[in-house]
Amino acid sequence: MLREVSDANSEFGTGLRRLHKYTWWSLVLLSYLALIPWLQLAADTERRVPLVVVTIGAGLLTIVQRTRFVNDGLRHGRRGPTVEHGVTFVLTVAAWGYATVVQPNPTAWAFLPGLTAGGVVLNTPKGRRRPTAFVMAVVAAGAGLVAIPLRDVEPGGGFPWFMAVLAAGFVLCFAALDLTQIWFWDMVVQIDKSRELAEELAVARERLRFAADLHDIQGHHLQAIMLKGELTERLIGRDDDAARAQAAELTELARTAMTDTRRVVHGYRGTDLRRELANAVELLGAAGIDTEVRGDARHVPPPLQELFGALIREGTTNILRHSDATRCVVVLRVDSTTAHIRLVNDGITPRQATPGSGIAGLRERFATLGGDVRGRVIEDGGDATFELGGHAPVRR
Structure with a gap:
């Protein structure tokens, strides 16, 4: 089985992994x-013990729980x-309501229920998200309405009646x-799944095409x-003379059938670089050679798939026959103009260091x-x- 170093345990490609990290961090950092x-x-000179405990506890609770809720939401556990x-x-x-009672300006505390509500909604099924957010907004506003009459501090600059709806606004906003x-x-995940499904359908269609071509040729x-x-x-x-002539035609028909069958099989198998990589990893692994594949064969353009597959086959044969390797690394890289492939192995011998007719x-x-191949020893x-x-150049 292929072991891609950059994504050994992930079902996503490099772009999806980066987007996943960006989404996770953008939600958690809030x-x-x-x-x-x-x-x-x-900045509080008094630093009353209850307020200190509530401030530290509510902040840590919000951070820890929102992080957990985001993790669950991104795993689709909704x-x-x-x-x-x-x-x-x-x-x-409750922390927000307590701050409304004891703090002159409790605005920052309204973030707490809002941040928590955002994490809760992430884990709510689609049909229940709006009602859930509305209920939480009403609860937050109700806490503000209950706390305002109990305030025991001077507001300083006008009584903050907007506190009754501030938390509700933050709940809906987050x-x-x-x-x-x-x-x-x-x-993006749905698009990626659609792409994978399209690839599977393409493989299925190709298999059906191959089966149909083989049936037509062999049947005829x-x-x-x-x-x-x-x-x-x-x-x-x-x-007897006519019988010999018919026998000769029989032989020629069998030879033609074999040639046509080989042509169909070659056209079917020669275009799948992933299969060649899988075969190489399996063969080298059976010989006790640890093999890693870096890069994605799907990024190699179709015109180069067969060419790169031939290099994989030649390189694998070269390693098995002419080296004492214990480790091999296969690297695939495609940029805007050129596709590259490299096989690097240890345990070289004088026979492998001398390129043969296959290379x-x-x-x-x-x-x-328009490409090139090079075999060399790296000290x-x-x-x-x-x-x-x-x-080889990538042709768009």
């Missing part, structure tokens, strides 16, 4: 808005809201922001061979497409490796 009340606490989601949201709303990010991520030739054979049987003993033949094939301190590399 949780650090919960640390803003800590800045207010640092079966909530659960009891855990509800308890976390109630605790952050819910919308988080859902937008998740919606975009879901769309076998029918002709059968008729010629029956005719030859009837002619034996009656017209010369590869060089001729690559040259027809790295006391270690030496052999590199068989090829490149």
Whole structure:
């Protein structure tokens, strides 16, 4: 089985992995808005013990739980809201209400229920997201309405009646922001799945085409061979010269059938570079050679698939016959103008260090497409490796 170093345990390609990381970080980093009340606490000269405990506890709770909710949401585990989601949201709303009572300016505390609500909505099935966000907004606003009459501090600059709806606004804002990010991520995942499905369908169509071509060729030739054979049987003993002529035609028909069959099989198998890589890894592994494949064969343009497959076959044979290798690395790289392939192995011997006729033949094939092949020994301190590399231009 291919072991791609850059993505050994992930089902996603490089672009999807990067997008996944970006989405995760963009959602998780928002949780650090919960640390803003800590800045207010640092500026507070009194630093009352209950306020210190609530500030630190609510901030850590919001950060930890939102991170967990984001992880669950990106893994598509959206079966909530659960009891855990509800308890976390109630605790952050309670912290917000407490700050409204004891803090002159509790605005920053309104982030806490908003951040938690965003994480809860991420784990809510699509049909229940809007009602869930609305209920949480109402709860946050209700906490503000209950807390405002209990305030025991002077507002300083006008009584903040807008506190009653501030948390509700943050709840709806963060819910919308988080859902937008998740919606975009879901769309990209669906596109990637569609691409994989399209590839599978293309493979299935190619197999059907191959089966149909093979059936047509074999059916035609076998029918002709059968008729010629029956005719030859009837002619034996009656017209031996005619029987010999029919037998000669029989031989020619069989030879033509074999040639046509080989042509169909070659056209079917020669275009799948991934199969050649898989065969190489399997063969080298059976010989005790640890093999790694770096890069994605799907990125190699179709016109170069067969050419690169030939290099893989030649390189694998070269390693098995002419080296004492214990490790091999296959590198595929495609940029805007050129596709590159390299096989690097250790355990080189004088026989492998001298390129043979197989590499010369590869060089001729690559040259027809404007490319080149090179085999060389690479000295790295006391270690030496052999590199068989090829490149060819990418034609758009």
